[in-house]
Structures are given as C-alpha cells and as structure tokens.
Amino acid sequence: MVQGDHPPDDNVFRSFINAVYNTIDAPVTWMREKVVEPNQKKYPWYHKQYRRVPTIDQCYTDDVLCDYEANLQFKRDRAVDSEILNILRMRFEDCMMYETPEHLTVCKPLWERYKAAEEAWFIKYGDLGAYADAKKAYMKQKHRMIWERRNGPLSDQTK
Amino acid sequence: MVSWSGLGRSFGTSLFKNNIKTPFVIQNVNFSVGKTLNAGHGHKTMALQPSRWQYHKFKDMLHYYLMVGLIPVGAIIFYTNVFIGPAQLTPIPEGYEPKHWEYHRHPITRFIARYIHNNPQQEYEKFMHYIDEEAQKAKLRALEKEVHKKMAERHDYQAYYYRPMVNKYHRINKQTGDEMYERIGDDVKD
Numbered sequence: 604m605v606q607g608d609h610p611p612d613d614n615v616f617r618s619f620i621n622a623v624y625n626t627i628d629a630p631v632t633w634m635r636e637k638v639v640e641p642n643q644k645k646y647p648w649y650h651k652q653y654r655r656v657p658t659i660d661q662c663y664t665d666d667v668l669c670d671y672e673a674n675l676q677f678k679r680d681r682a683v684d685s686e687i688l689n690i691l692r693m694r695f696e697d698c699m700m701y702e703t704p705e706h707l708t709v710c711k712p713l714w715e716r717y718k719a720a721e722e723a724w725f726i727k728y729g730d731l732g733a734y735a736d737a738k739k740a741y742m743k744q745k746h747r748m749i750w751e752r753r754n755g756p757l758s759d760q761t762k
Numbered sequence: 763m764v765s766w767s768g769l770g771r772s773f774g775t776s777l778f779k780n781n782i783k784t785p786f787v788i789q790n791v792n793f794s795v796g797k798t799l800n801a802g803h804g805h806k807t808m809a810l811q812p813s814r815w816q817y818h819k820f821k822d823m824l825h826y827y828l829m830v831g832l833i834p835v836g837a838i839i840f841y842t843n844v845f846i847g848p849a850q851l852t853p854i855p856e857g858y859e860p861k862h863w864e865y866h867r868h869p870i871t872r873f874i875a876r877y878i879h880n881n882p883q884q885e886y887e888k889f890m891h892y893i894d895e896e897a898q899k900a901k902l903r904a905l906e907k908e909v910h911k912k913m914a915e916r917h918d919y920q921a922y923y924y925r926p927m928v929n930k931y932h933r934i935n936k937q938t939g940d941e942m943y944e945r946i947g948d949d950v951k952d
Binding site for chain 2: 643645646647650651652667671672
C-alpha cells in the first residue's frame, strides 16, 4: 500500500472489477463485521512449551525411558527445523517472484542463507529413512565423524 | 421432506409428459389419454409413464435422514463460530501453567480436548510407566535365560538340568533280581 496522498482512483475498469468482486465480498464482509465479530468472545490459547530433556547421547544404552523422551524431542526438533527451512525457502521464493527478472542478483543473500540451512538440515536429518530415530541420527553423526577423520572434512559446516 | 423432491417432480414429469390430447398409437400399442377433472385449474393431461414412486420415496427418505443429522450439527457449528468464536493466540503469562485444553484454538476442539480426551501429559506418563515395566520384565527374563545357559554349560548347580537320584526303584529292581536268582539260579539259557 502506498502511503500518503494520492489522487482518487477514477479508473473505470478497476471500479468495474471491484464491483464484480464486491457482489460476493460485500455481503460476506458485512456479515462478518456487523454480526459475527461483536458476538464473539475473546479468550486466549497458547503454544505449548516443551522442556528440554536429556538427548540420546546422554542416555544409558538400556534406559528405555530416556531413549523414548530423547526420541520425541528429536522428532519435535526435526519438525521445527523443517518449518524453519520452509520459511527461509518461502522468503527466497517471494523475493524471486517479486524481483523477476533480476532475482538472481537481488535475491542472492536469501538464496545463500537458504542453501546453507538446507545443507545443515541434510547433515543432521537427511537420508535417515522413514523410521528415523534419535539413535539413528546419532549413529549417522558418529559415522560421518569417523569418515571425516579418515578422509578430511565434508563441507564448511562440519569443520 | 417431501417438499425437496417435490420441487423437481413437476418439472421432471412435464419432460416425460406426452401432450397429445386425442388417443394415439405408438408401436402398435393404443394409448388413450387420461382426462382429469379440473376443479378450478389443473393439468389437463396425466403423464402415462412407469411408476417413479420408489425413486421419489428414496429421495424423500435420504433428505429426511440427512437433515435429521445436518440441522442440529449445523446449528451447533453456527452457534460456536458466531457466538463463541475461535481463541486469540497469546504468550503464556509468567508463572501460569495453562490447562491442556487451552492449547487448542477452536471451541469445539477445546470442548473435545477438555471433556472427552485424556490429558496428553497423563497419557505420556502412563505410556512411559508401561514401557518401563515391560523393560524391567525383559531384563529379568534375559537374566534368567543367561543363568539357565550357564547351568546347562557347567552342570554345576543343583537346579535346572539336575537329575535327582531316587534309590527306591533301584531297591525294587535289586529285590526282584535277587528273588528271580533264588528261584531260577544262574542257569539261564538264551
């Protein structure tokens, strides 16, 4: 929305299109603003905050409870990280859609940031399969570190 | 709800209706045209067609039973959305522990979470207790199995794999043997 004064819009085509749109929109908006909103009660809902529990590397091997809790925490963390990756990707895509055809230069920082995040996500959660576990991710990290010890670093993020 | 299917009925029948006023012959069948008594105004011809009564009755029953469910449910949903409305997302105030239904947005979801479902934390802790108990049982069984294996290996413990000696049958055998010897002697021919 452009701030400040601008001359009144007397574009006939735009007013016609707005009128067509408002045949559906105006009664719905009226109903919402005059009937629904005043009658609705205001009361809160919250997002659940989970406490941090010991991760899988801090559990004994035969401790099923610790394993179960670490597993659930792993799944929650993976969901959160996937959403973060999603947001970064959407930022880049919005920039691209807005800035086309100069998107390759203008949106480059967003692209770099997204690519770095994607690589980090893949290092931690990628290729674990459908039955991914906290233990499997931990073992993946162990194998990666052993491979890196023998063959040198894999990427900038794992140095 | 006869009215719902009745709306389409008069339109549908007029599509089938044959509006010829005099008797006519189709494929060697002599059709006569039914004449209705016009008390005031009415249709002048009766449609001669196979009965569509079962179809109309089916539609009536379908609409009736659908409405029996849809109208109360629709009324409840309308009431909750207009007069109660969904909740606003707020940060958790300091030192306050929200109840487990306050983590949902829509009033019907909150109702279900509050009065029908169990507290998720309770379910979590119940499950944790269950797997802990099963894990303890598994450990006991594994230990027992290990002990039996060792006993089988070493044969050194008076428990499993121990064959107790009972001399009662040895005595009976010996007694029988002695008796036979006394009777027969040691002259035994094969």
